[in-house]
Amino acid sequence: MSDTTLNGIPARRADAVTAPINEDWLAVVLGLAIFVLALAALAHVDLIGWVVTTSVWSNLGQALRTTSKDFSSLGGVGALIATYVALLVVLSAAAVALKSNATRFALAFTAVFWIAYASWVIGNFAHFAAVTAAEQQKFGISWSLKLTNEGGYIFALIAGLIIANFFPRFAEAVKDAVRPELYIKVAIVILGGVFAVTAAGKLGLASSLILRGVAAIVEAYLIYWAVVYFVARKWFGFSREWAAPLASGISICGVSAAIAVGGAIRARPVVPVLVSSLVVIFAVVEVLILPFIAQAFLSHEPLVAGAWMGLAVKTDGAAVAAGGITESLILAKNAAEGVNYQPGWILGTAATIKVFIDIFIGVWAFILGYIWTNHINVTPDQEKAKAWEIWQRFPKFIIGFLVTFVVGLYLALGTPADVAKNVPAAIGEANTFRVIFFILTFFSIGVLSNFKTLWQEGFGKLAAVYLISLFGFVVWVGLLISWIFFSGITPPLAS
Numbered sequence: 001m002s003d004t005t006l007n008g009i010p011a012r013r014a015d016a017v018t019a020p021i022n023e024d025w026l027a028v029v030l031g032l033a034i035f036v037l038a039l040a041a042l043a044h045v046d047l048i049g050w051v052v053t054t055s056v057w058s059n060l061g062q063a064l065r066t067t068s069k070d071f072s073s074l075g076g077v078g079a080l081i082a083t084y085v086a087l088l089v090v091l092s093a094a095a096v097a098l099k100s101n102a103t104r105f106a107l108a109f110t111a112v113f114w115i116a117y118a119s120w121v122i123g124n125f126a127h128f129a130a131v132t133a134a135e136q137q138k139f140g141i142s143w144s145l146k147l148t149n150e151g152g153y154i155f156a157l158i159a160g161l162i163i164a165n166f167f168p169r170f171a172e173a174v175k176d177a178v179r180p181e182l183y184i185k186v187a188i189v190i191l192g193g194v195f196a197v198t199a200a201g202k203l204g205l206a207s208s209l210i211l212r213g214v215a216a217i218v219e220a221y222l223i224y225w226a227v228v229y230f231v232a233r234k235w236f237g238f239s240r241e242w243a244a245p246l247a248s249g250i251s252i253c254g255v256s257a258a259i260a261v262g263g264a265i266r267a268r269p270v271v272p273v274l275v276s277s278l279v280v281i282f283a284v285v286e287v288l289i290l291p292f293i294a295q296a297f298l299s300h301e302p303l304v305a306g307a308w309m310g311l312a313v314k315t316d317g318a319a320v321a322a323g324g325i326t327e328s329l330i331l332a333k334n335a336a337e338g339v340n341y342q343p344g345w346i347l348g349t350a351a352t353i354k355v356f357i358d359i360f361i362g363v364w365a366f367i368l369g370y371i372w373t374n375h376i377n378v379t380p381d382q383e384k385a386k387a388w389e390i391w392q393r394f395p396k397f398i399i400g401f402l403v404t405f406v407v408g409l410y411l412a413l414g415t416p417a418d419v420a421k422n423v424p425a426a427i428g429e430a431n432t433f434r435v436i437f438f439i440l441t442f443f444s445i446g447v448l449s450n451f452k453t454l455w456q457e458g459f460g461k462l463a464a465v466y467l468i469s470l471f472g473f474v475v476w477v478g479l480l481i482s483w484i485f486f487s488g489i490t491p492p493l494a495s
Contacts, residue, residue, distance in 0.1 A: 021097050023182045024396035030094065031189025031400045035407075038193075038430035042411070042422055046070045051086075051432045052079035052117075056149050058126040058139040067432045083436065084113055091177075100176060108177035111170075116443035117436075119159040123152025133336075146336070148328035153321055153442045157287065160446015171447050180444035184316045187437035189400030191320070191351055193427045194434065196408030198344035202492050203413070206348075209303065212485040213353045216307060217360065223477060224251030225364075228469045236465050240376065241267045244368060246462065249275040249314065250469050261365050265372040278466045283318035284449045290475070291322055295329035302330050303486040304479075306346035310353030311478035314470075321442055323350025345491035355398055 021029075037047045049068025057063035064076025074082060088109055095105035123129065126139040129149045136144055147154065164171045171178075199206030229247035232238040238246065244265055249258035258275040261267075290312060294305035305326050313319040327346035334341055411423045 022396075023098065023179070024185065026094055026097060027182055027185030027189055027397040028400035030090065031186045031397070032403065034186075034190055034433045035193050035404050035427075035430050038426050039407075039411070041068075041426040041429060042419055046429075048429050048433070050074055050079055050082050051429065051436075052076065052083045053432050053435075054121055054124050054149065054152070056124050056126055056129045056135070056139070057121075058141065060121075063121055063124060067429050080117070084110075084117075087113065087436070094182075095176070105176045108174040111174050112177040112440065112443060112447075115159055115163075116156050116439050119156040119443065120152040120439045123147070123155035124149045128155075146332050148332050150324055150328035153325055153438060154288070156439050156442040157284065157321075157446045160443040161284065161449055162446075164447050164450045165452070168450065171450070174447065178444045178447045180441045180448065181316070183437045183440040183444060184320060185397035185400075187434045187441065188316065188320065188351060188355070189397055189404060190430050190434040190437070191347075192401035192404035193408035194431045195344065195348040195351065196405045197412050197424050197427050198342070198348055200409055200412035203409075205489070205492070208489070209345075209349055209486075210352060212489075213307065213310070213349065214356055216311065216481050216485045217353060217356050224474055227473060228465075231469055231473075232465050235468075236461060238461075238465070241265065242271055242462075244372075245271050245275050246465060248364065248368075249279050250466055250474060257364070261368055265368055265376075274462055278462055279314050280318075280445060280448050281451065282466055282470055283313060283315045284445060286313045286470075286475075287318050287322045287325065287445075291325040291329055294326045295333055299330050299333045301483070301487055302327075302334075302341060302346050302491055303349050303489050304482045305330055306349030307353055307482035307486045308479050310350040310357070311482055312475045315445075316354055318445060319354045320347070320351050321438060321445075323347045323354075324438065326350070340494040341491040342494045349486070355401055 034048070040047045041049070046068050049066060050071040051067050052064055053067045054063055055065065061076075064080055066072055066074050066076075066079040071079070088106060091109060092102045092106045096102050126135070126141050126144065128145050128147050128151055130136050130139055130141065130144040130146070136142065145151070163174075225247050228250045229243050232243035232246050233240070245258045245262040245267055248261040251257075258279060262271050262275070290309065294308060298305040298308070306323055309322040309326050310319055313322045324347050327343065330346060331341055331343060408423070408427055412420055415423075
């Protein structure tokens with residue numbers, strides 16, 4: 001088995017080691033660039049209004065349009081082509097920065113973009129996405145699955161799963177452009193500004209959610225990690241080398257935590273590779289199941305549902321994606337009952353909790369690295385863990401999230417009224433790119449999820465630990481803690 005990849009999942013990307021910039025910093029650069037370009041609209045200069053957006057449709061010709069009316073002459077198809085070309089150029093340059101082959105990336109990205117966006121368009125079909133009776137009447141239909149337009153994420157995920165499991169050669173051919181960690185990190189950087197605009201109207205509520213989220217994380221993960229480590233060691237007989245990355249991957253933040261902890265304790269490369277494979281596979285299962293459970297049982301506790309996605313679903317992409325689907329499903333169900341909550345709060349809760357979890361990764365990796373090098377695997381020539389390793393392992397894209405959040409909050413609350421009133425529309429253009437990066441993330445997660453991997457030799461035992469820990473304990477403790485900290489708190493009603 002390769003030390004670098006398993007089913008397309010990186011243990012530690014070679015390009016991340018040799019390239020002058022890694023995916024974390026690249027996500028910060030790309031996310032901030034999109035955010036700044038969007039803010040030019042505040043000076044009445046519309047730089048990215050040409051990006052494509054998709055509406056719920058019954059007539060395919062009406063599905064696509066430009067984000068801004070200033071570019072309406074492009075038409076929907078023109079906007080889609082312009083968006084593809086812009087992303088192709090920028091992301092190909094990013095691939096070069098990561099020491100990847102630009103030609104291979106461009107060819108792969110072409111396939112990834114068009115399949116992923118086609119899936120999104122299909123997900124916006126009225127029979128899938130229309131929610132209220134009024135919408136169904138508008139489109140002249142008698143039934144709908146009521147997934148909202150964000151049900152398109154599920155279609156992108158399914159498209160990726162079909163390719164991974166039935167067309168593995170094609171999955172291998174497009175792997176250069178299958179980078180869910182990069183895509184979701186760019187999206188999260190942009191999401192900081194979007195969440196800031198959402199929070200600006202209810203700053204007290206937003207502050208309370210952040211404080212509750214931090215408390216929930218500390219409580220949840222001090223319990224999670226210890227229990228999963230115990231299960232792996234005592235019930236299944238795994239060595240410390242396996243148990244620590246496995247406990248971190250299940251309890252903290254999936255792939256990033258498994259890789260960071262594996263490196264911190266100097267585990268063999270194959271260890272975080274296998275754990276990462278499990279994380280991605282089970283994250284797909286969670287995304288397909290948990291949002292619908294949340295809709296069925298937590299529709300009247302929407303922020304409990306959002307926090308639950310952040311605490312229970314592993315990997316940044318899957319957690320934020322699950323938060324987005326959960327929000328769309330719960331808002332749709334409440335709207336059908338006559339309660340219209342303001343969008344953004346459920347997703348914002350899930351994303352904020354995930355961001356704080358990511359911050360925790362660097363600290364936890366340092367703690368484990370210190371324990372391992374000084375008390376467990378002590379050798380005379382081994383370097384002790386140093387404090388600067390916390391910064392080295394700190395997820396840098398979080399800096400981008402915090403910058404866009406602070407700037408967005410300042411623009412919404414600290415600028416003259418004639419400027420502040422235009423902030424939501426400007427950041428809304430950036431949010432259109434956030435949606436596209438979400439789509440690419442969902443599709444990429446699917447492509448990386450070949451379920452046949454579960455049957456590989458020696459993999460079943462790891463899968464058993466993950467299955468028992470995740471669905472027997474982690475998911476439900478996460479729900480309990482989410483309920484303790486977030487029950488009774490609801491998003492503001494939409495005006």
